[in-house]
Amino acid sequence: MNQPISKLEVMKRCIHSDFEMDQAILRFLTHYTIYSLANQVRGLPMSSFPRILISLSTIQKYHYEKIKLYQALSLGNLRLFVSSNLIEKLDRIEKEVNDIVRLMEALNYDPLVRRHLDDLVQNVQYKIRLYQSMLQSPAKPWISPIIRCSSKGSF
Amino acid sequence: MSMPEIPKNKHRPSIEETVIDLLESIALEEISLSHLINAQAENLQAFVGENLDFPTNPSSTDILKFNVTIQRIMETIMFKELFLLRKLESVIQIGTQTDLGE
Numbered sequence: 001m002n003q004p005i006s007k008l009e010v011m012k013r014c015i016h017s018d019f020e021m022d023q024a025i026l027r028f029l030t031h032y033t034i035y036s037l038a039n040q041v042r043g044l045p046m047s048s049f050p051r052i053l054i055s056l057s058t059i060q061k062y063h064y065e066k067i068k069l070y071q072a073l074s075l076g077n078l079r080l081f082v083s084s085n086l087i088e089k090l091d092r093i094e095k096e097v098n099d100i101v102r103l104m105e106a107l108n109y110d111p112l113v114r115r116h117l118d119d120l121v122q123n124v125q126y127k128i129r130l131y132q133s134m135l136q137s138p139a140k141p142w143i144s145p146i147i148r149c150s151s152k153g154s155f
Numbered sequence: 156m157s158m159p160e161i162p163k164n165k166h167r168p169s170i171e172e173t174v175i176d177l178l179e180s181i182a183l184e185e186i187s188l189s190h191l192i193n194a195q196a197e198n199l200q201a202f203v204g205e206n207l208d209f210p211t212n213p214s215s216t217d218i219l220k221f222n223v224t225i226q227r228i229m230e231t232i233m234f235k236e237l238f239l240l241r242k243l244e245s246v247i248q249i250g251t252q253t254d255l256g257e
Contacts, residue, residue, distance in 0.1 A: 005175060005179065006175075007171075007175055007178075010175050010178045010179050010182065011178075013179060013182040014178060014181065014182045014185070016182070016186075017181075017182040017183070017185035017186045017189070018185065020185070020186050020189040021185055021186075021188065021189040021192070023189070024188075024189035024190070024192035024193045024196070025192060027192075027193060027196045028192045028193070028195055028196040028199070028229075030196070031196045031197075031199040031200050031203075032196075032199055032225075034199075034200075034203060034207065035199045035202065035203045037207075038203050038207040038209070039218060041207075042209075042215075042218075044215060044218055044219075046222075048222040048223070048225070048226045051226055051229075051230070052225065052226060052229055055226075055229040055230050055232070055233040056229070058233050058236070058237075059232065059233050059236045062233075062236040062237055062239070062240045063236070065240055066239070066240055066243055069240075069243050069244065069247055070243075072247065073178075073247050073250060
């Protein structure tokens with residue numbers, strides 16, 4: 001039987017899993033862009049690109065909501081696991097997604113695709129800002145996590 | 156007929172431990188989903204090939220089918236993410252009821 005772990009330890013694992021997902025999304029997006037461009041060269045339409053981007057962007061939105069809930073559950077102490085290193089890594093992810101956006105612009109790609117890519121970048125930015133605000137504000141003993149954090153966030 | 160009752164057992168986890176286990180299960184599911192997305196990225200890489208020459212020589216129909224498959228997998232992952240968010244909300248509710256946050 002596994003040893004029980006502490007609540008803070010489980011929060012750390014939750015943040016780690018979220019970051020793993022960010023990296024996976026970036027990797028997928030990079031390969032999907034290459035695949036999409038290779039198809040374009042063959043003259044095949046890539047009508048599925050916007051739908052794929054909607055999926056990725058929506059996953060990011062759910063993650064943003066989840067981090068707010070983790071923060072509430074850990075009574076504002078999630079900042080203990082949010083390091084400037086993590087924010088730097090997320091910044092890098094944002095820059096790489098921005099590179100993909102620029103590539104799409106250079107290729108004069110479908111404006112709809114660009115719009116969804118912008119959404120994706122924006123969702124990564126939301127998360128970076130959330131992490132930054134966690135780092136800047138001291139931990140507070142929150143009265144009720146449920147009242148402070150609802151899933152009906154800024155989306 | 157009455158509802159079955161779970162017998163008392165000294166090794167049974169407390170509510171707090173159960174909430175922690177549930178949170179851990181969310182993290183583990185999340186990592187599994189990230190592995191699935193990574194696997195799809197590798198799938199794409201293998202399909203396109205290093206020189207972007209589609210080494211398996213797929214027909215246009217094959218490529219369109221491949222698109223649909225990838226799209227469906229990503230949509231399934233997206234819905235799974237929604238369920239994980241709802242699960243987290245429920246776990247927090249249980250945690251609050253049992254004063255886990257205190």
